[in-house]
Amino acid sequence: MDLSIDDKVQALREEMRDFFAKNLPPEFARKTLIGEKLTKDEHKQWHAILREKGWHVPLWPKEHGGPGWGPMERLIWEEESGMAGAPRLNHVSQDLLGPVLIEFGTPEQKAELLPRILSSEDWWCQGFSEPQAGSDLANLQMRAVRDGDDYIVTGTKLWTSYAHVSNKIFCLVRTSTDGPKQAGISFLLIDMEQPGVTVSPIYSLGGMLSVNEVQITDVRVPVTNLVGREGGAWDITKFLLGNERLMGAWIGVNMSLARQVRERLGRVGADGRKRSENSVLAQRVAEVETDLLALRYTTYRVLADELSGKAPGPEVSVIKVRGGEIMQALSELLMELAEIEGMVHPLSMPHDGVPVVPDELEHMAQQFFDKRKLTIYGGSSEIQRNIIARRLLNV
Amino acid sequence: MDFNYDDNQRMLFDMVDRFLTDKHDLAKRAKLLTDPAAEAALWREMAELGLMGAAFPEEVGGFSTSPADPYVVMERFGRHLVTQPFLYTAVIGGRLLIEGLSGADREEEIGMVIAGERQLALAAGSAHMLRSAEDTAFAAVPDGNGWKISGRMPAVLNGDRADKLIVAARTAGASGELAGVTLFLVAADAAGISRRNFRMIDAQGAAEVVLDGVAVGAESVLGSVDGGAVLVETALDHGIAATCGEAIGSMEYLIEATAEYTRTREQYGAPLAKFQVLQHRMADMYIQTQTAKSMALVAALSLDGDPAERMRMVSAAKAQVGRSAKYVGYQAVQLHGGMGVSEELDIGHHYIRLNFINQLFGDGAFHLRRFGALAQAA
Ligand SMILES: Cc1cc2nc3c(=O)[nH]c(=O)nc-3n(C[C@H](O)[C@H](O)[C@H](O)COP(=O)(O)OP(=O)(O)OC[C@H]3O[C@@H](n4cnc5c(N)ncnc54)[C@H](O)[C@@H]3O)c2cc1C
Numbered sequence: 001m002d003l004s005i006d007d008k009v010q011a012l013r014e015e016m017r018d019f020f021a022k023n024l025p026p027e028f029a030r031k032t033l034i035g036e037k038l039t040k041d042e043h044k045q046w047h048a049i050l051r052e053k054g055w056h057v058p059l060w061p062k063e064h065g066g067p068g069w070g071p072m073e074r075l076i077w078e079e080e081s082g083m084a085g086a087p088r089l090n091h092v093s094q095d096l097l098g099p100v101l102i103e104f105g106t107p108e109q110k111a112e113l114l115p116r117i118l119s120s121e122d123w124w125c126q127g128f129s130e131p132q133a134g135s136d137l138a139n140l141q142m143r144a145v146r147d148g149d150d151y152i153v154t155g156t157k158l159w160t161s162y163a164h165v166s167n168k169i170f171c172l173v174r175t176s177t178d179g180p181k182q183a184g185i186s187f188l189l190i191d192m193e194q195p196g197v198t199v200s201p202i203y204s205l206g207g208m209l210s211v212n213e214v215q216i217t218d219v220r221v222p223v224t225n226l227v228g229r230e231g232g233a234w235d236i237t238k239f240l241l242g243n244e245r246l247m248g249a250w251i252g253v254n255m256s257l258a259r260q261v262r263e264r265l266g267r268v269g270a271d272g273r274k275r276s277e278n279s280v281l282a283q284r285v286a287e288v289e290t291d292l293l294a295l296r297y298t299t300y301r302v303l304a305d306e307l308s309g310k311a312p313g314p315e316v317s318v319i320k321v322r323g324g325e326i327m328q329a330l331s332e333l334l335m336e337l338a339e340i341e342g343m344v345h346p347l348s349m350p351h352d353g354v355p356v357v358p359d360e361l362e363h364m365a366q367q368f369f370d371k372r373k374l375t376i377y378g379g380s381s382e383i384q385r386n387i388i389a390r391r392l393l394n395v
Numbered sequence: 396m397d398f399n400y401d402d403n404q405r406m407l408f409d410m411v412d413r414f415l416t417d418k419h420d421l422a423k424r425a426k427l428l429t430d431p432a433a434e435a436a437l438w439r440e441m442a443e444l445g446l447m448g449a450a451f452p453e454e455v456g457g458f459s460t461s462p463a464d465p466y467v468v469m470e471r472f473g474r475h476l477v478t479q480p481f482l483y484t485a486v487i488g489g490r491l492l493i494e495g496l497s498g499a500d501r502e503e504e505i506g507m508v509i510a511g512e513r514q515l516a517l518a519a520g521s522a523h524m525l526r527s528a529e530d531t532a533f534a535a536v537p538d539g540n541g542w543k544i545s546g547r548m549p550a551v552l553n554g555d556r557a558d559k560l561i562v563a564a565r566t567a568g569a570s571g572e573l574a575g576v577t578l579f580l581v582a583a584d585a586a587g588i589s590r591r592n593f594r595m596i597d598a599q600g601a602a603e604v605v606l607d608g609v610a611v612g613a614e615s616v617l618g619s620v621d622g623g624a625v626l627v628e629t630a631l632d633h634g635i636a637a638t639c640g641e642a643i644g645s646m647e648y649l650i651e652a653t654a655e656y657t658r659t660r661e662q663y664g665a666p667l668a669k670f671q672v673l674q675h676r677m678a679d680m681y682i683q684t685q686t687a688k689s690m691a692l693v694a695a696l697s698l699d700g701d702p703a704e705r706m707r708m709v710s711a712a713k714a715q716v717g718r719s720a721k722y723v724g725y726q727a728v729q730l731h732g733g734m735g736v737s738e739e740l741d742i743g744h745h746y747i748r749l750n751f752i753n754q755l756f757g758d759g760a761f762h763l764r765r766f767g768a769l770a771q772a773a
Pocket residue numbers: 125126127128129131133134135136158159160161162204210211373376377378379380381382383386660662663667670672673729730731732733734736
């Protein structure tokens with residue numbers, strides 16, 4: 001047993017800190033830290049800066065243009081970029097689809113699609129959930145019927161994040177209704193810029209637009225857009241969700257929120273006293289901080305196992321559940337520490353002259369309510385607990 | 396002991412419920428938020444119905460026979476997700492008029508509120524969620540026969556619609572002291588007042604209010620000079636009790652809606668309601684709501700009793716209701732899955748309002764401290 005971090009990894013951490021200090025535009029960091037959305041153009045700018053450094057696809061191996069980092073380096077990246085307030089790049093394309101293509105794609109798919117992600121030309125969204133297939137993903141109904149060298153695809157995807165800013169979607173589609181539900185599902189890449197694809201926005205709590213309904217009607221998709229074999233999507237899906245859940249720790253973002261909470265706790269509140277003198281508040285803050293430490297070291301433990309050759313398994317569910325809960329608790333504390341100024345609706349604020357409330361408080365409530373999704377998407381907390389009970393406890 | 400609504404309250408309950416069933420739903424609410432004329436029209440209709448009178452006893456022109464009557468109105472407001480400022484204008488503003496004025500002035504001012512021709516907002520405190528007046532951001536200095544008031548509050552709830560502001564200003568002593576705060580009833584468009592309107596996260600209106608040497612006469616003082624903070628304390632306790640009612644109405648609705656949703660939504664080939672973990676979750680929501688409801692009713696029924704006892708019960712209720720409201724709101728969203736975080740369903744809006752209520756008039760930490768201090772002193 002040993003708590004210390006490898007010198008090489010530590011050096012990389014220093015290098016990242018230095019890089020962010022010198023290269024991350026303060027305006028991007030400001031927006032990211034207070035929860036304001038970056039424009040697509042700003043994303044592209046940040047992408048270009050990272051590309052120059054070779055850090056634009058942190059999860060990818062060297063041969064495909066990534067830095068070739070191991071699990072520890074990736075976690076350090078997660079921590080440092082979160083702490084620095086670095087905007088998360090087009091995460092569905094890079095962190096979810098990219099590794100899937102690298103692992104399961106054909107040579108042609110890799111050659112064509114990976115560069116387009118690297119250059120930020122393609123923005124992908126994830127079409128898994130449907131009206132009747134939420135937790136029960138295998139119940140999905142979107143049909144893909146083989147017709148010559150094409151599939152003809154029809155169906156509805158729901159809650160598709162970023163569909164309104166994406167040009168491509170990867171979908172789980174039903175290619176067969178025989179046998180077990182899971183066995184009839186295929187992983188298909190679909191161009192959204194064609195007739196038959198309609199995107200309708202769904203606004204979520206606090207007036208944010210991040211999810212959509214995507215309707216696909218009689219769209220022809222070449223068979224060459226199939227990833228893996230027909231009917232073979234379930235293993236790909238598990239691989240992808242495993243990556244997504246590991247990221248669900250949100251370690252860096254949580255650390256950054258915790259730092260903001262601590263800093264605000266030291267300030268003077270509306271009653272003229274330092275908030276840290278309020279023992280109830282002080283205790284709540286310390287509690288979440290220790291929860292976060294526990295999460296952080298649990299993540300390290302999972303990754304250290306991965307380093308010694310053990311693939312992350314169902315225990316990532318622990319990380320997913322706690323990562324979401326802790327972020328909810330931290331953003332709640334931030335909102336409460338801001339008192340009435342933290343409860344305004346950002347979309348309604350007048351922007352003439354001196355701001356009514358300081359910039360960094362305007363989005364506090366919206367951010368808190370937006371975090372409500374964390375224990376619902378990507379496999380809800382109930383589903384994660386089912387996994388823990390079934391697969392880890394055998395009950 | 397009797398925790399049931401009396402005949403008057405039953406009638407009030409039915410009247411409000413019928414009116415809101417007819418006039419209010421999520422789509423209409425969304426329209427109200429962007430249409431001030433429609434909001435004003437709804438307010439007039441509510442006044443014509445006689446609703447404002449529920450906050451005023453007969454001797455001042457209303458029809459209330461129990462201090463718990465506003466609770467009944469607000470409980471229905473909570474169920475129907477109404478964002479109209481009955482709380483700020485009739486309950487809190489009204490209470491300050493009842494206790495702070497007398498004679499013809501009182502009759503006239505209250506008459507305006509009951510007629511639906513007056514909106515009020517309390518500008519007391521600083522950056523907190525309207526929990527007390529001792530640390531008010533406003534100060535008043537003597538000026539001839541009257542006063543000049545200055546100060547700024549970032550968010551005065553219902554400050555956007557208020558025709559008159561009740562401004563708590565320090566006239567003596569130091570911030571944090573109960574004595575030395577005076578209440579002034581000031582026209583919201585008086586010279587020297589500027590307002591910028593916006594909405595809080597729960598969609599209720601608010602305004603930044605800045606007073607820059609606003610001159611008011613001695614007749615604008617509510618209650619006694621330097622004696623305003625105690626009045627605010629009383630009025631806010633009335634506000635808290637009514638708001639606890641609102642929270643209960645909202646929580647009871649969420650439980651019904653969640654039970655209904657899980658009975659009809661199927662995943663894994665069965666209604667969600669068949670999963671025992673979700674059954675227990677709903678049972679916990681019910682337990683939370685029932686215990687909160689007991690305390691909410693106790694708070695409403697303690698309003699005209701001994702002040703120390705009133706404060707103790709109101710604080711106990713506020714802490715309990717806030718805790719329960721957060722739990723019930725959170726779980727209602729959770730059990731609705733993605734639907735719960737969509738603005739298209741009312742579930743998420745209830746959740747936001749319940750969180751707002753938890754903070755409003757002092758959060759759990761504040762009221763546990765107040766409860767503890769009173770219990771220690773007793
Ligand atoms: C903001 C947001 C972004 C999203 N982005 C995407 C995206 O980009 N792409 C995509 O494909 N999907 C996305 N989703 C969808 C998300 O993955 C689903 O919402 C999630 O899987 C839950 O499904 P559901 O909403 O249908 O809820 P349901 O499955 O109907 O669940 C409702 C409730 O029942 C519980 N429940 C269900 N089954 C069980 C069980 N067996 N035992 C115990 N409890 C159970 C759930 O935990 C939940 O509390 C997103 C969702 C949100 C909210």
